[in-house]
Amino acid sequence: MxxxxxxxxxxxxxxxxxxxxxxxxxxxxxCPACLENITFLVTPLCPSCGTPFKTEDGRNHVCGACLKHPPAHLSRSATLYAGPVQELIHRFKYGYKVHLSDPLGILMAQALQPFREEVAPELVIPVPLHRKRLRQRGFNQSQLIGEVLAKRWQLRMDVGSLRRERWTEPQTSLDAEERKNNVKGAFVLGKPERLRGRRLMLVDDVCTTGSTLRACAEALEEAGAQAVFAVTVARSLPF
Known part of the structure; x- marks a missing residue:
């Protein structure tokens, strides 16, 4: 005591x-004060891509973008990419504060527990970095967050089956169409038999246009995954 x-x-x-x-x-x-400055993404939102709507009340409904181009997976983000969360992710990725994977992973696990229960994934799959980027940064932020998430959700994590085979330029300076073309065909499956027939949960830190998650999900579905879902700590909104 x-x-x-x-x-x-x-x-x-x-x-x-x-x-x-x-x-x-x-x-x-x-702390409670910083938690109050975090915008958690809740209903109403698009049940397909997880994009929240500006209105404070209302039902979930599919957004225009998903009606036009249905994604290969369902996505959810825990928070808006702003305030304390944006600052923590920036320090984590670019300030090499790897211990911040703990609060970011715990925050995501707590906020997205209902989604986890709804879709019932079997394996956690972190979005991979290209080996060149991994050497530059020294760690894969998605894998570190995924480790926390997998532990909290009591799931196994597969690292290595999904690979980023082709080098891609950083997405931050690209528009939506350029992002889509940038990651097209960048991901491959080294051992598809590991994931065939499984329900998979992709994990990344931030979703902006969803191009990276879409490219990963398409590669996983082509390899025979039963279903693919995706979660991120935060979502950057275009408005």
């Missing part, structure tokens, strides 16, 4: 975002 107060004194639990002390902190380590 006395160990917890002693540990808090020696190693005070601080918010990952604003660094303030959090009394009675849980595993997430994001």
């Amino acid at each position: 006395l160990l917890r107060p002693l540990l808090d004194l020696l190693f005070p639990p601080l918010c990952h975002s604003c660094k303030t002390f959090i009394p009675n902190a849980g595993d997430l380590l994001i």
Whole structure:
């Protein structure tokens, strides 16, 4: 009973975002004030791609983009790519703060638990990096987040079956059509028999246009996956 107060004194639990002390902190380590500044994506949204609608009330309905080009998978994002989440992801990926995979993965696991129960995946598949990008960065952010998610959801994770075979330019400076063309045919399956007939959950950090997730899902479905779903920590909206 006395160990917890002693540990808090020696190693005070601080918010990952604003660094303030959090009394009675849980595993997430994001303070209530910062949590209030995180926009969680909830109904109404597109049940296909997960894009939220501007209206605060209403039912879920398929968006115009998915009606025109139905995706090969269902997607959900936990939060809007803004505020504390955007700052944490930026520090994680570009500031090499790999410990931030824990709060980001926990945040996603908690927020998207209903989706996980709805689609019942069997395996977690992190979106792979090209070997050149992996050497440059030193880690795959999707894999680190996926490890946290898989542990929280009590699922196995497959690393290596889905590969990024072709080098692609960073997506951040490209428009929607350029992003789609940039990743077309970039992903291949090294051992498709591992995933054939399975229900797969793709994991990435941020969804912008969904082009990368779509390319991964198409490769997985061509390899014989029974169903493909996708989750990301955050979603960047075009409006």
